Amino acid sequence: MTAATILAEAAAHPFDEALTLKTVAEGVYEGVPSQLYWNMAGPFGGVTAATLMKGVLEHPAMRGRPLAQTVNFCAAVTPDPFVLKVVLERDGKSTQHWSVRLEQAGQMAANATLVTGPERDTWNAQPSQPPTARDAADVPVFASQALTAWFSQYEMRFDHGAPNLDVASETGLIRAWLRDRQARPLDYLALASMADAFAPRVFLMRGVRAPAATVSLSTYFLAAPDELAAQDVRPILGEAQPRAARHGFHDQSVELWSDAKSLLAVSHQLVWFKD
Amino acid sequence: MTAATILAEAAAHPFDEALTLKTVAEGVYEGVPSQLYWNMAGPFGGVTAATLMKGVLEHPAMRGRPLAQTVNFCAAVTPDPFVLKVVLERDGKSTQHWSVRLEQAGQMAANATLVTGPERDTWNAQPSQPPTARDAADVPVFASQALTAWFSQYEMRFDHGAPNLDVASETGLIRAWLRDRQARPLDYLALASMADAFAPRVFLMRGVRAPAATVSLSTYFLAAPDELAAQDVRPILGEAQPRAARHGFHDQSVELWSDAKSLLAVSHQLVWFKD
Numbered sequence: 001m002t003a004a005t006i007l008a009e010a011a012a013h014p015f016d017e018a019l020t021l022k023t024v025a026e027g028v029y030e031g032v033p034s035q036l037y038w039n040m041a042g043p044f045g046g047v048t049a050a051t052l053m054k055g056v057l058e059h060p061a062m063r064g065r066p067l068a069q070t071v072n073f074c075a076a077v078t079p080d081p082f083v084l085k086v087v088l089e090r091d092g093k094s095t096q097h098w099s100v101r102l103e104q105a106g107q108m109a110a111n112a113t114l115v116t117g118p119e120r121d122t123w124n125a126q127p128s129q130p131p132t133a134r135d136a137a138d139v140p141v142f143a144s145q146a147l148t149a150w151f152s153q154y155e156m157r158f159d160h161g162a163p164n165l166d167v168a169s170e171t172g173l174i175r176a177w178l179r180d181r182q183a184r185p186l187d188y189l190a191l192a193s194m195a196d197a198f199a200p201r202v203f204l205m206r207g208v209r210a211p212a213a214t215v216s217l218s219t220y221f222l223a224a225p226d227e228l229a230a231q232d233v234r235p236i237l238g239e240a241q242p243r244a245a246r247h248g249f250h251d252q253s254v255e256l257w258s259d260a261k262s263l264l265a266v267s268h269q270l271v272w273f274k275d
Numbered sequence: 276m277t278a279a280t281i282l283a284e285a286a287a288h289p290f291d292e293a294l295t296l297k298t299v300a301e302g303v304y305e306g307v308p309s310q311l312y313w314n315m316a317g318p319f320g321g322v323t324a325a326t327l328m329k330g331v332l333e334h335p336a337m338r339g340r341p342l343a344q345t346v347n348f349c350a351a352v353t354p355d356p357f358v359l360k361v362v363l364e365r366d367g368k369s370t371q372h373w374s375v376r377l378e379q380a381g382q383m384a385a386n387a388t389l390v391t392g393p394e395r396d397t398w399n400a401q402p403s404q405p406p407t408a409r410d411a412a413d414v415p416v417f418a419s420q421a422l423t424a425w426f427s428q429y430e431m432r433f434d435h436g437a438p439n440l441d442v443a444s445e446t447g448l449i450r451a452w453l454r455d456r457q458a459r460p461l462d463y464l465a466l467a468s469m470a471d472a473f474a475p476r477v478f479l480m481r482g483v484r485a486p487a488a489t490v491s492l493s494t495y496f497l498a499a500p501d502e503l504a505a506q507d508v509r510p511i512l513g514e515a516q517p518r519a520a521r522h523g524f525h526d527q528s529v530e531l532w533s534d535a536k537s538l539l540a541v542s543h544q545l546v547w548f549k550d
Contacts, residue, residue: 011456032282066525068491068545070345070389073364089383090349093489094523095545099374099386108364111374113347113388115490115545116329119432120523122550125480128518171402192462205400215370215390216343216494220545222519243403243530244497244538248369248395249342251495251541253528257520263519266526268543270343270390272369275397 044150046193064118166208195267198240319425321468327387337392443482470542473515
């Protein structure tokens, strides 16, 4: 493959198509929520998170790579065009602090704070261990094509907790191998999206598909770019688990592991659910 | 005690004194970082988190109670006065989305997003179990008075992982009973602060006290006001644990449990550390 071919193929990937932004001014972009990643009543939250991140990554003042992102889902995102506004709030030696607003019809529908920073080689440790799971090749691919648009964009292999609304799961635990259905090398945008690819745990815990939506999502990116490059297009291992559900909200945490047993990212969210 | 006496005592608590804000306009406050909760090179992050939350709680448009808060520590907070600016970004039926800026000398030193919402009674579940720990009364109080100002404001009983820089801890795990040294009934401000009361895990993991600071802190409040009221001034059980440290940053998660074995809040942060 020539470089031109590779670039053409990358541009053709539905994820990149969904994240297309048009620069209007420095830090101001226009875009349209992609039907390719539509959920039941709006775009898949993971793609919204990646869209907010992309605004920062395209900003000329950005140095380094994503470290921490929080996305707040403030209101339903409609199929209409949006404006993305990116501001570098504070620029330091080891971190840059960004804020991002996604506005539709002049109102904020989602916002994010993002911390970026240059790479440093330091002491390292990994007290956490990856979950024990069968090899991806030994786990059947889940038939997601008939479900929502966004779900069919991912290839998921459920080692534990495959979606089954007939049976309630007390733990709400899911463990799955995950990658784009159409192969795409792993990057921070993909991680930001995949961090939200594990459905609200309330579906599992109750065994019913009641209305539920992410309210706030925070993801920490522990992996350096070379680790993501090494993972390439192979599936990563995700494990998602809630701690408690009360008063119409529950938390859940997601760990995303490389197949070399390195923790690439960890993500936490608060989910609203209807009784 | 008369109501007046109770109010006078509450006002006299160092935590409430530290959180004192002067309203300048709707959503605009002035304050001074409190020396009562000073850390080594700035105020204790937990009190900064509580200060940002307090600006929202004092806003006349606020309904309900805190659900999710993310605080970004953008630059060193100095002992100088600050201005707090609170904006209700989006007001919905089940959630309100707030943003808060803490500015010193016209520059943002810290910011927060906060989601609040009215109480709803719903289906509930608690897949997580509280950690096994000795009763608070059976764990000696840690002698924190000689250390930093903020640390001496808390009474901590380390069931596991008492600070000891002579011994590196591979897991970085701490489990401790925690309350204000001067008794104060538990509320959301206290939880926001206590969520940051477990020192950067890198101290434990490396067994050295190298420079480290929280970059971003997200806390989810699962408990309703009546649960906090029931906990009153008795110690809560906290457990803090990191997953991975790489490239100058590590994550850590904190669970805060009532003594009735209910998960009150869960908190996650990304910590910067110097090699």
